[in-house]
Amino acid sequence: MTPLDRPLRRELTIGEDTYTLTITPEAMKLVPKGKRKGLELAWADLVSGDAAIAKALQASLQG
Template sequence: MTPLDKPLRRELQVGADAFTLTIDPDGLKLVRKGKRNGIVLRWEELVNGDAALAKALQASLQTQ
């Protein structure tokens, strides 16, 4: 198996919008194409089941 030791970036379409998905040793980051801020999920959050809580917190902070 190949270790994940550097970021892996892929572009994807969700409906009409383009996003960049970055997978790295810390977790996942999904950002709308051309933007800097997006949704970040750390591997620990996913494994511990805290992903939904972390996502909701990030969304509430971004709307302020």
């Protein structure tokens, strides 16, 4: 297995929108292409089950 020791960036299309997915050793971040802000989820939150709480908190801050 190849270790994730530096950021990995990929472009993906969801519906008609294009996003940039960045995967780092600490988290993954999904951002609309050409923007700086997006959704970020730490691996520790995902593994511990806190992902739903983290997502709800981000939504409340953005909305």
